[in-house]
Amino acid sequence: GAVVSQHPSRVICKSGTSVKIECRSLDFQATTMFWYRQFPKQSLMLMATSNEGSKATYEQGVEKDKFLINHASLTLSTLTVTSAHPEDSSFYICSAIPAGGQRTEQFFGPGTRLTVL
C-alpha cells in the first residue's frame, strides 16, 4: 500500500513551453502533497505544500506564478512549470501524506526528470 505515482517520468521540452507533472496517490487519499526539486549532486528542496481544495503554500524564493500547483482531488496534485527555461531542468519529486495519517509519514513518488533545451 501507500503508492505514489508521477507522470511523466521523464520529459524533454523546448525553452518557453509549459510542462505539467502529475502526482497521484494510487491506493490512499491525500489531503496534503509536497513538491520537491533536486538539482544534480544536491539534496531535495521543498518547493511548495499542496493542500486539497485550497491554494498551495510556496517556500521562500519559489515563484508561484511560474510553478503552478493544483490539488483538485484527494488523489491528484499537478505541478505546471510555465515558460520553462534550461535552469528549470531538474528532478521533480512529489510526496503525499495519507488523509488522517500522521504528518510525519510521507510517501514519495518516483520523480520526474525535466530537461529544458
Add this chain to the structure above:
Amino acid sequence: QKEVEQNSGPLSVPEGAIASLNCTYSDRGSQSFFWYRQYSGKSPELIMFIYSNGDKEDGRFTAQLNKASQYVSLLIRDSQPSDSATYLCAVNDYKLSFGAGTTVTVRA
C-alpha cells in the same frame, strides 16, 4: 527551512564493515528525524525514523538520537555493495528539511 548538516562524503567502506553516518540539525525544538536512502536517479526511500533519545535498531540499521547535542546518526552493519547510495538525513516538523546527503560506497 531548518538547517540540517551532513558530511557529503564520499564514505568508502569495505564489504562487511560498519558504515557510520552523522547529521546535525539547527532547531532544538525538532521532534522527529528520518533517514532516507536514495539511489542515483531515483526518489528517496525511507530507511527508518526516530523520535526518542537513544538507539533504535531495524535489521542492519541503527539510528541514534541525541537531542541535547542536536545530533542523529545512522549505523549500517555488515555493509553490502547494494547499500551503496546517498543517505539523506531529514528533520520533520510537518515539512521535511533534508540534509545534503552522504554518499556511501561499499567496496566488494
